[in-house]
Amino acid sequence: MDLAHERYEELERAILAAHPHADAARIRAAFEYANEHHGPQLRKSGEPYIIHPIAVAEIVNELDLDGDSIVAALLHDCIEDTDSTHDEIARLFGSQVADLVEGVTKLTRMQYTSREDEQMENLRKMFMAMAKDVRVILIKLCDRLHNMRTLQYQSDLKQKEKALETMEVYAPIAHRLGMQKLKWELEDLSLEYLDPVGFRDVKDELTNITTLHAGFVDAMQSHIEERLAAEGVRCKVYGRLKHIYSIYRKMYSQGKTLNEIFDLYAFRVIVEDIPACYNVLGCIHDMFKPVLGRFKDYIGTPKPNGYQSLHTTVVGRDGIPFEVQIRTWQMHQTAEYGVAAHWKYKQGMANQRLGTERDFEWVRKLLESQQDTDPDEFVRTLRVDMFADEVFVFTPNGDVKSLPAGATPIDFAYSIHSAIGNSMTGARVNGRIVTFETPLKNGDIVEIITSKSAKGPSRDWMKICKSNEARNKIRQWFKKERREENIATGRAMFESELKHAGLSLGAITANPDLLEVLLKRVRCGQLDELYAAIGYGGLSAQKAAARIKEEMTRLGRVERQRAEQEAIQSAVSTGETVYPSTPKDSILAPKRSNSGIIVAGLDNCMVKFSKCCTPVPGDPVVGFITKGYGVSIHRQDCPNADPARRKPEEEGRWVKVAWAENAVGAEGYRTSIEISAKDRDGLALDVAMALSTVKVKVNHLSARSQPDGYAMIYLELAVRDQKELTGVIHKLSQIPGVFLVRRAGG
Ligand code: MN
Numbered sequence: 001m002d003l004a005h006e007r008y009e010e011l012e013r014a015i016l017a018a019h020p021h022a023d024a025a026r027i028r029a030a031f032e033y034a035n036e037h038h039g040p041q042l043r044k045s046g047e048p049y050i051i052h053p054i055a056v057a058e059i060v061n062e063l064d065l066d067g068d069s070i071v072a073a074l075l076h077d078c079i080e081d082t083d084s085t086h087d088e089i090a091r092l093f094g095s096q097v098a099d100l101v102e103g104v105t106k107l108t109r110m111q112y113t114s115r116e117d118e119q120m121e122n123l124r125k126m127f128m129a130m131a132k133d134v135r136v137i138l139i140k141l142c143d144r145l146h147n148m149r150t151l152q153y154q155s156d157l158k159q160k161e162k163a164l165e166t167m168e169v170y171a172p173i174a175h176r177l178g179m180q181k182l183k184w185e186l187e188d189l190s191l192e193y194l195d196p197v198g199f200r201d202v203k204d205e206l207t208n209i210t211t212l213h214a215g216f217v218d219a220m221q222s223h224i225e226e227r228l229a230a231e232g233v234r235c236k237v238y239g240r241l242k243h244i245y246s247i248y249r250k251m252y253s254q255g256k257t258l259n260e261i262f263d264l265y266a267f268r269v270i271v272e273d274i275p276a277c278y279n280v281l282g283c284i285h286d287m288f289k290p291v292l293g294r295f296k297d298y299i300g301t302p303k304p305n306g307y308q309s310l311h312t313t314v315v316g317r318d319g320i321p322f323e324v325q326i327r328t329w330q331m332h333q334t335a336e337y338g339v340a341a342h343w344k345y346k347q348g349m350a351n352q353r354l355g356t357e358r359d360f361e362w363v364r365k366l367l368e369s370q371q372d373t374d375p376d377e378f379v380r381t382l383r384v385d386m387f388a389d390e391v392f393v394f395t396p397n398g399d400v401k402s403l404p405a406g407a408t409p410i411d412f413a414y415s416i417h418s419a420i421g422n423s424m425t426g427a428r429v430n431g432r433i434v435t436f437e438t439p440l441k442n443g444d445i446v447e448i449i450t451s452k453s454a455k456g457p458s459r460d461w462m463k464i465c466k467s468n469e470a471r472n473k474i475r476q477w478f479k480k481e482r483r484e485e486n487i488a489t490g491r492a493m494f495e496s497e498l499k500h501a502g503l504s505l506g507a508i509t510a511n512p513d514l515l516e517v518l519l520k521r522v523r524c525g526q527l528d529e530l531y532a533a534i535g536y537g538g539l540s541a542q543k544a545a546a547r548i549k550e551e552m553t554r555l556g557r558v559e560r561q562r563a564e565q566e567a568i569q570s571a572v573s574t575g576e577t578v579y580p581s582t583p584k585d586s587i588l589a590p591k592r593s594n595s596g597i598i599v600a601g602l603d604n605c606m607v608k609f610s611k612c613c614t615p616v617p618g619d620p621v622v623g624f625i626t627k628g629y630g631v632s633i634h635r636q637d638c639p640n641a642d643p644a645r646r647k648p649e650e651e652g653r654w655v656k657v658a659w660a661e662n663a664v665g666a667e668g669y670r671t672s673i674e675i676s677a678k679d680r681d682g683l684a685l686d687v688a689m690a691l692s693t694v695k696v697k698v699n700h701l702s703a704r705s706q707p708d709g710y711a712m713i714y715l716e717l718a719v720r721d722q723k724e725l726t727g728v729i730h731k732l733s734q735i736p737g738v739f740l741v742r743r744a745g746g
Pocket of ligand 1: 052076077143
């Protein structure tokens with residue numbers, strides 16, 4: 001008999017020993033099929049390849065998984081490494097097995113090239129999301145365990161790569177699935193390759209200590225066994241050294257010496273039922289002195305992942321402390337095998353439910369509720385519950401990106417950088433050109449084709465993309481790059497919505513008072529801002545129109561009330577009215593004027609622009625009729641023009657004014673700006689430079705350093721209108737260190 005068959009017979013004996021009714025013929029058929037297909041392939045160790053799947057099936061059997069899992073383990077490399085196919089396996093061994101093998105193959109093909117810490121969580125999530133059936137993960141973990149056990153035959157580079165991947169991806173997954181035993185072995189094997197010196201150190205020190213403690217484990221074990229036997233407790237006692245990586249971590253990350261680590265040794269007492277657990281605890285505490293604060297009752301309060309045990313640390317012979325874990329057999333199963341314990345061999349049961357979405361749901365619940373680790377880890381595990389709504393894809397460099405389910409290449413491009421999205425002209429998925437609408441799948445490698453001459457995103461992209469990130473970035477682009485266009489489209493959209501609501505845009509914009517109130521209602525300073533917001537999609541035209549209508553209705557009521565009030569007042573008042581007051585709600589028809597300002601009811605009267613708020617064309621303004629100096633023009637948001645602060649006896653002097661069509665003076669309008677910035681060398685120079693590039697006339701510039709490291713710069717400019725001023729403000733706010741640019745006064 002050849003080596004392959006010898007090893008197979010061993011496996012079959014082990015399976016039948018655990019499960020006498022196992023379908024041996026089917027398992028043997030799987031072995032023969034795999035043996036034939038792998039044929040003369042050899043592993044790096046020089047052994048026939050088939051030895052590997054047999055070994056993996058052995059580990060799967062040790063986990064006590066079902067028959068399909070064992071069959072799939074034997075076949076797990078067939079699709080990847082031989083000419084076998086999913087369909088053929090499905091025909092011979094059923095679709096369940098074929099799906100398992102294909103699932104394992106997908107995970108095998110996953111590339112873990114990224115070494116970024118923040119990528120690891122995504123990698124782990126992608127790993128789990130890709131496996132529709134948790135058994136796929138379990139088989140893959142067994143596969144990795146055997147590969148780690150035989151890693152010595154690989155090249156140095158391969159060893160380091162595989163070890164890191166195991167430590168970062170596989171061991172944490174085993175941990176999450178509650179599979180302590182597998183996790184420990186994976187961690188120790190990885191550490192041996194990742195830090196051979198550290199591994200050796202700990203191992204050697206452990207050997208020294210255990211030599212020093214010669215016979216400690218055996219002595220304590222039999223001591224406990226004798227006592228419990230005398231008490232009539234039926235139990236099994238195991239003593240062991242803790243695994244190397246857990247000690248290594250405590251020594252290196254917490255800077256402890258081996259002597260400071262309390263629990264080098266761990267004993268397990270496994271009993272039949274819960275009362276026996278507490279009974280044993282009493283005996284242990286009677287035999288040895290307990291270490292204060294180390295007792296934990298995970299039976300009364302199980303860990304969220306279902307882990308149950310009593311933990312205590314006591315001091316044994318020669319003052320050597322050790323930990324004792326007391327649990328029932330059932331608790332032990334869960335602790336050692338975690339999720340796998342729920343997949344007990346179900347031979348002969350036509351269990352349709354096995355490995356279905358509902359089971360996976362259960363695993364998800366388990367992952368969600370795990371909080372036995374540090375808070376960071378907990379937050380991250382919590383996020384795992386979202387992975388049904390997430391898709392994980394690779395960049396060509398192997399970085400993992402997590403995107404919402406159904407995400408498209410557009411989402412991917414913007415998740416890398418807005419510049420990539422904005423200059424995107426095409427996309428490749430797994431090397432093939434795809435359309436922008438193509439939904440991405442877990443594990444896809446996505447590449448974005450960009451061009452310097454790209455025209456930028458189209459508005460349709462906002463409908464195609466799935467992530468808010470992409471949508472916001474596209475919106476930003478339209479906001480910035482297409483301001484003029486946005487204003488034009490926004491205005492058109494707004495006007496048509498208003499028409500629907502029975503309102504006229506012209507009537508609203510021509511009434512500055514009304515306009516100001518309405519703009520406040522939609523949180524915009526200027527009309528252009530409102531149009532632009534609608535144009536780039538930041539505000540829906542429908543919503544804006546609805547708010548305006550609401551406000552108009554409300555104002556209509558307020559207006560009527562005020563009119564009545566005034567009528568009563570003027571009837572009793574004897575105060576003289578020097579100037580004719582303008583009729584309410586009169587709409588100012590824009591015309592020409594020498595000053596650029598039209599005062600309601602007065603033609604070309606004397607006008608001066610107030611110093612407090614220096615209005616410029618485009619600003620909503622209001623006029624105040626002074627005694628002898630004509631009309632003084634304020635911005636509507638100027639504190640001096642605030643209706644709440646106006647003196648009642650002067651109410652009649654406030655008049656409606658508007659900018660004339662020709663309100664663009666040759667010399668421009670004087671206005672002032674204040675800049676707040678972090679003080680630094682050359683700040684004032686940068687400001688002056690910025691002003692000269694926008695070609696604006698500066699009448700005055702003064703800078704003042706504040707004692708706290710900030711600077712205030714005061715500017716007096718002459719600008720054509722508000723649009724130009726907005727441009728200047730924008731330019732100034734881009735100067736490094738500048739955090740606030742605002743108009744003075746107002
Ligand atoms: Mn394999």
